[in-house]
Amino acid sequence: MNGMSMDNFRGLILAVSSSVFIGSSFIIKKQGLKKAGASGPRAGQGGHSYLYEPWWWAGMITMIIGEIANFAAYAYAPAILVTPLGALSIIFSAVLAHFILKERLHIFGMLGCALCVVGSTTIVLHAPKERHIESVKQVWHLATEPGFLVYFWVALAVVAVIIFHYVPRYGQTHLVVYIGICSLMGSLTVMGVKAVGIALKLSFGGVNQFKYFETWIFTIIVIFCCLLQINYLNKALDTFNTAVVCPVYYVMFTTFTIIASIIMFKDWNSQGGTEITTELCGFITILSGTFLLHKTKDMGKSSSGRLPVYTSPESNTVAESR
Structure with a gap:
């Protein structure tokens, strides 16, 4: 493993900062949408009252800051380092939603977050240096x-x-x-x-x-x-x-x-087979965590308290008729 260059370190800081801002923006905008929905038509029903809600605009500004940081990260670090770190914004928004919006993060969602962190760390430690x-x-x-x-x-x-x-x-x-x-x-x-x-x-x-x-x-x-x-x-x-x-x-x-x-x-030209394989494993780990986090995000919300089972529409119709 090569030591991390200063440019890679700057790109890493910018990419992580971007994920924090973008992940936070989803929660802030959601708060604004909830406040706007309480006093007018919801956005999902065609309403635009959220445009008058300061919280929604705060969320938009936060997202813009995050995108600017992400833009800057590409100037310092290779895409193979910056792009996968976008998964951290998903983790950050899920964790904030758990504590602020009371959207329960299930145990499998926590495992998904952990996988994303492990995969991201693996890529960061073995990423190629910027040209x-x-x-x-x-x-x-x-x-x-x-x-x-x-x-x-x-x-x-x-x-x-x-x-x-x-x-x-x-x-x-x-x-x-x-x-x-x-x-x-x-x-x-x-x-x-x-x-x-x-x-x-x-x-x-x-x-x-x-x-x-x-x-x-x-x-x-x-x-x-x-x-x-x-x-x-x-x-x-x-x-x-x-x-x-x-x-x-x-x-x-x-x-x-x-x-x-x-x-x-030519990010991989300066790397050996071990480093490339490790990066691919880290990438696959992030993908696994992302899918697990999204696939289980609604678990634990059923009124019976049991985990919902993913079934076909036909079986759901039968269940509802009982």
């Missing part, structure tokens, strides 16, 4: 190498096929259609964000990078990919259960982002 970059032109060179160009154009081609062929036919019935678009575009977004973040870091350090056209191309790519990603993520959230969308999106988005980063920034 030393002195100009955005170096990032452009990495982005225009054959390996990443193939990934970039294949990703865009797959997204185009999904949008024009599969969305009209299966968008409303198959979650993977919308999430596939979000995840592929999300991986390109992160690569663009990392490039722009590096440009900002160097510019603040006294070496202006915005005089290069490459910086502006990366900026345009980030804006385009973000808009497309947000559009289809909203469609997924509006069509499918959030408890299913969140873990599936997290898994696919993180997987594609790590693949893109490995291809573009």
Whole structure:
């Protein structure tokens, strides 16, 4: 295991801070929605009274701060370190919901949180060091190498096929259609964000990078990919259960982002088989914890006090008729 570099440490602090802010924002916004719902139509029923609620705006500001910290983290640390740490926001929101919103965190949810922490720690301890970059032109060179160009154009081609062929036919019935678009575009977004973040870091350090056209191309790519990603993520959230969308999106988005980063920034070139295997084990541990946390989030809420059993709609109908 290599010692953690100062850039990796800064990226780690920013990524963890981002998770704390984003995780807190969900709870603060939920408080605002509850207060707004007590005095007017709820947001789920089409109401917009939450826009007048200070708590909801406090939650939005907290989320924006978290996203800015996450943006900055990519400028210092490799995506293979920053992206998986997004799971910590899920843990933080679950723990706060348990104590503040009285949404009981079941024993399996606690186990899921523990798995996420263990997996995150494993990745942090074995993550590759950030590549030393002195100009955005170096990032452009990495982005225009054959390996990443193939990934970039294949990703865009797959997204185009999904949008024009599969969305009209299966968008409303198959979650993977919308999430596939979000995840592929999300991986390109992160690569663009990392490039722009590096440009900002160097510019603040006294070496202006915005005089290069490459910086502006990366900026345009980030804006385009973000808009497309947000559009289809909203469609997924509006069509499918959030408890299913969140873990599936997290898994696919993180997987594609790590693949893109490995291809573009060659994160694993400086590492041996043991370190790479350990990182993969840490990643799988985080995925397991995330799924466990989401799948058991509603356990213990049944009036009988027993754990609810996941059954088919038909069996639920039979049970309700008794």
